[in-house]
Amino acid sequence: MKKYVYLFKEADGSRKDLFGGKGANLAEMTKLGMPVPPGFIITTKACTKYYAEDGNKIAPEVAEQIFKALKKLEAESGKKFGDSQNPFLVSVRSGARASMPGMMDTILNLGLNDVSVKGLATLTGNPRFAYDCYRRFIQMYSDVVTGVGKKEFEEIIGKLKKEKGVELDVQLTAEDLQELIAVFKKHYKEVKKTDFPQDPNEQLLGAVEAVFRSWNNERAIIYRRDNNIPGSWGTAVNVQSMVFGNMGETSGTGVAFTRNPSTGEKKLYGEYLMNAQGEDVVAGIRTPNPIATLENQNEEVYKQFVNIATTLENHYRNMQDMEFTIERGKLYMLQTRNGKRTAASAVKVAVDLVKEGMVTPEEAVCLIEPKQLDALLHPQFDADVIKKTEHIAKGLEASPGAACGKICFNAEEAKKRANEDKDNKNPVILVRQETSPEDIEGMMAAEGILTSRGGMTSHAAVVARGMGTCCVAGCKEVIIDEEAKTVTIGGKTYGSEDYLSLDGTTGKVYAGKIATVDAKLPEDYYTIMEWADKFRALKVRTNADTPVDAAKAFSFGAEGIGLCRTEHMFFAEDRIPRIREMIVAKTTEQREKALAELLPLQKGDFIGLYKEMQGCPVTIRFLDPPLHEFLPKEDADIAVLANEMKIDFKDLKETVKALHEDNPMMGHRGCRLAVTYPEIAAMQTRAVIEAAIECNAEGMNIIPEIMIPLVGEVKEFNFVKDVVDATAKAVMEEKGVTIQYKVGTMIEIPRAALTAGTIAKKADFFSFGTNDLTQMTFGFSRDDSPKFLDSYYKNGIFESDPFAKLDQTGVGKLVEMASKAGRAVNANIKLGICGEHGGDPSSIEFCHNKGLDYVSCSPFRVPIARLAAAQANLKNPRKK
């Protein structure tokens, strides 16, 4: 029989794939002789089996192994499940291969029932404690396992407190709690038509199954999508003997990091609460004490914990994030994991670890999540402005960065407003008492997050740091009225139309809009990037359409422009009238006249780009969008334009009508425009070549790269290339100068990938346009698919958005086929990618593995790409 259940002491601490992160580390700590409450792990394989083989039921052989392991724990502890004298209680916690904090379910105090609660009371001599545990268990179990709402239970508590005339939970007596338990059980029976389960074995299986199920709850699916975690991994379940941080004033619980997760400072960092269970700290309901003050509370325990923390950091050679409980003065370790940290902290910790001789530069580069760098690159408030501005409140500096936006009071609305706000002109600040895992999408959508409760390890803080979103947490001055949709700070009330500005680095909150300035990158960042550049094989270019973007990208380390979308230049105010004249032209001559006026402007653009890139390659893509994008659609706008252009309304309306397309993404665009209007390609060629000649006259050595878009058939490419070559030749003859230039194509149409071997014969380079290639390969319109993709995530058909993360199975197959076929006929062909995927780490790894020469991404993602490329090459070194 396959083994699905392992005691902590049996499990291999290196097998996170099988035991999950939490389980593997508990096993490892056990082996290291640390005070870990005994327990066992139900493997991830049991979870995948649950879904794939057992029809979402726990198979008998798994249940059998669970109870066998339980018996061993009972024997070891001398306690017994459900016993009236010496009851054995356990916690049941999820633990996936990758840490997914708060995403899945946890149940504490399992094993309590009407009988064992008495045992616990006797054993601890503290009936109030025992009945409090029992009522917590009933609440938690009902919610997590059976879905009986926790809201109703909270109402019942509220009602009882009112009756008893008390304010806090802790003021309820043991008798009150017994009364409460009876009411809870009654409510449970009313809803579920069955008694609350008294059999601890039944409770245990129910809890294990609930954890398995929670692997596929909506927030876990969203989290996985955002963090590239495959659904196929499954979660392990950890069943562990309970220890109690709420067994009185000598008990407590806390979390701590071996270094500061915000700054990277090498100093134990964390917080604890006495007489509390772990959830109390994480949920941020009570504001906890700094870890250092634990020394005053219990010096011995503090020293022991510091020792353990040091040992763990040295053992894992990485900053650790630990959970502990003190039960009646005795320390227990409940968890350790590599600590989530801010980008600033991440680069500092990585560089420090190298300085301390704990890791090599290669390892250090792999310690940083590339996407995190975003946070370092994000703008900050202008220091001068801030100096002169009074803050209206101050909270905890939960996640660094600056954010400014209109107030939004719930996650759903934040998501909605962000969706409607395509250009990110109206960012929102999510303002909540505290956040919970259900809020995750709204948090992703928000520019910044402000909470009135919770600490540095509260949900809001942990999640915001992970996302690189600015967050000020636990800001007590903030009084929220969710119903009225107002927030009162310092006596002044703000509504949904008001702006707030948050500084996540200082924890300060400002009223109104505050301008931001670019982030200053820490020195350690440059050290890391220097290492990364040494370790990577892929070149990193940028997608930039303007000299400003190009300069930004160059400063971020871009080694060229991989995609300059020339149409973006045409939308400028001084260009669009000319492009419109070109569109309404009735003859080639009229069209050429309008194009001639665009020529000097376009040439100026290219000179600007060449100069900013200082001789690095610049790839210029020829006009791509359908021409109707340059014209208005509505009659009123057409009338205005007709007037401006001094042409007949009817005429212009006819042109707009004639250009209308049912499916513009598959319409008259890309090189299809150059086939029908070769004069456009000729003008663009002239601009590219003349600009290069001028720059070269000033001593530069520009070798421009012309990219022909949307090729699907080699003859299309050759036709446009002939226009380019003939024009380039003419320009060079006119100017009496010869320059080199390259002509290549986007591979963005499936047919281009399928016939790449013939296209490569005359192409100098291929750039995979994976946005369009994804559209066509899936038959998914980028604009329309979001409407139905939610159903796809919900039904587990997709785990991630194929427009964000490259579909390696389908689209990737085309990339691979085209790369191979292209290289086979043209060994010198340059291969790159310039879709959005060029800035996505997992897609970059794919590009590296498939032997591409470069990736091209938006300026702010250049550092991410550099780091991801290095990690890819360290993982799978490319042969030189």
Place this chain on the structure above:
Amino acid sequence: MKKYVYLFKEADGSRKDLFGGKGANLAEMTKLGMPVPPGFIITTKACTKYYAEDGNKIAPEVAEQIFKALKKLEAESGKKFGDSQNPFLVSVRSGARASMPGMMDTILNLGLNDVSVKGLATLTGNPRFAYDCYRRFIQMYSDVVTGVGKKEFEEIIGKLKKEKGVELDVQLTAEDLQELIAVFKKHYKEVKKTDFPQDPNEQLLGAVEAVFRSWNNERAIIYRRDNNIPGSWGTAVNVQSMVFGNMGETSGTGVAFTRNPSTGEKKLYGEYLMNAQGEDVVAGIRTPNPIATLENQNEEVYKQFVNIATTLENHYRNMQDMEFTIERGKLYMLQTRNGKRTAASAVKVAVDLVKEGMVTPEEAVCLIEPKQLDALLHPQFDADVIKKTEHIAKGLEASPGAACGKICFNAEEAKKRANEDKDNKNPVILVRQETSPEDIEGMMAAEGILTSRGGMTSHAAVVARGMGTCCVAGCKEVIIDEEAKTVTIGGKTYGSEDYLSLDGTTGKVYAGKIATVDAKLPEDYYTIMEWADKFRALKVRTNADTPVDAAKAFSFGAEGIGLCRTEHMFFAEDRIPRIREMIVAKTTEQREKALAELLPLQKGDFIGLYKEMQGCPVTIRFLDPPLHEFLPKEDADIAVLANEMKIDFKDLKETVKALHEDNPMMGHRGCRLAVTYPEIAAMQTRAVIEAAIECNAEGMNIIPEIMIPLVGEVKEFNFVKDVVDATAKAVMEEKGVTIQYKVGTMIEIPRAALTAGTIAKKADFFSFGTNDLTQMTFGFSRDDSPKFLDSYYKNGIFESDPFAKLDQTGVGKLVEMASKAGRAVNANIKLGICGEHGGDPSSIEFCHNKGLDYVSCSPFRVPIARLAAAQANLKNPRKK
């Protein structure tokens, strides 16, 4: 040095690829000892070299070989090029591998100049003849080689005739013609700024190059597209000693078929004109005499010709189409080729040739162009109606079939009107004096063609027969005023809004609309189809959405339904209100209620289909189009519907807005609907299964095939299949009956083809939906691409419409990959095709070669597919 030029007597008559059809057959006739004027062939390789290697110039080595061959001809004839005493004259004619009548250029009388014309006059003792030849040559050469318009020359002739007070060309004297020549030459010089070429060698190279160039003229490109002739073949050029049919009353020229090209009757069939050149017969300017009357004209020549005709038919074992010239009583053969024929003639000739022992049934099946069968299947006028209807005119029965439509006076307008008339509700009858190759697109667009001039071998007649379009030619009663856009027949005038009805089988023209009835298929057709069915490996199914279509297809030999588009059922008047209710439903319950009302209707549809197909497989595709297709778009229509549906206008408008898609072809459609609304798939499954159970209860054995559309990812397929299986199981349990059914998918998304290996694991069949697959693989919207495809044809980027003829390179590669991958994991998987390509012979051949199990096409194309499938298997027999 490679050989590019061959004398007729050197060339191998079996190498049509190298010598073209005309050249190869001239060589063959020469070898057979027939009276062929000597000549030589410039090979197709010289043509492809001209385009591919020599930069559209005749290479020196080719010119050298031409002149060497010319010298041999001169020596043989004792005449000399450009000689003042005994001048040598040649014709220069194109000749491609496949016959392309009238598509490319011809030049006669080449070698004439100011000097040799005198020699010709002396030699023939007929100065008028000589100068007439010269002026014809100047006209033809100027037009064809240098593009100096023939219109102007015609005007000059008109002017001269007026001056001289004559009506006909033949009334002009030798002196008049000399005057004319001088004016022609003057005009030429004015336009071309150079003298009309006097050097016969220069004339010859110019003519050869013009023929090469004409390979890529627009009408040739269109003809090739319509006839699946690759542009890479090139044309050969035939240079032949001139013989003159216009050397007086003992000279003449004619064309003849060994059998009747309309009926297949075994009887020499053709026509001739005395004192005329070949162009006079073909152009249809004078109406020629039946071939049989040649016996009276010159019995000896007639007998000789009949002998030659018989020999040629026996030699080629096929009906021959021959051109001949009689020069002063001596017969010369100028051409023989397999005769183009009507479908009725084709089946009769094929069956007769088998009866006569000339060919085997296998060969007979290959003698028929599958697309021709269309003509046999097209409707005819109701004989009873016709009996009672007076015809208003009678012309030649140029191409059989019946047609009825509004009058249209030019090809361009015919094309335009047909393009606007998507549903073919307003067909047009193209009415012209005579047609010319430039009219080809308009002729394709017309329902029928009526000409007032020209014979059975005129352009209109030949082309219409080839296209299977009804045509009445040479109808002298028809008086056309092109300017006024009227036609007067028997004193009555008809305009663009009037209807005409044509009977191409009788040559009769009727005023107004006449109803048509289905064609009766000739007995020979059944013989051919019986043979075809014996020889083919591919099954032929049909795309049919209604019992009526299914019945039609079944009668045409369909062996099942390969595609039933269920949405077409939803557009019916009794269905669409219900589908709309489903769309506006706000809850699953409301949706299910609307679907429940559709269920019995849908079930009835399926019962109808099952019954018509008599147990043959029926593949039912689930709902495919985006839901907005069922709703109106304009406010006014929305208001009407809102009123009908008793819902708020705003509400409905909101729904319409929410359903709007930017690129609906890549939007929320196909299985994506079933993923978001599984209840739709459940209803359709229930209808399919319940219908089958009911039919099986009546003794049938229906195994329905459910086809899930637009799958791109295996999990989509599995998700919908799970819904299908669960519903089917429920229905079978309810009814207490078990039936078999199959679940498969369309492969129409590139990603489905790329990942077919995983999809095939659970799929019973794949049906290649090559319409969508072509769209996505090319990134071409079917609706929008016609706008730019013209540029593609013009620039030689495409040779055919990829939506009509399967793109074997790109789309075909996906079909092949998916077939291989599917079969590799599921040896029993059924593979078919149900796109438009399923009825296209070249695509059917591809499907055969790639091992598909069946093709599915529209009912009228079923016979075509059966024949094409047989031909494919005879060409490349499939291993059993």
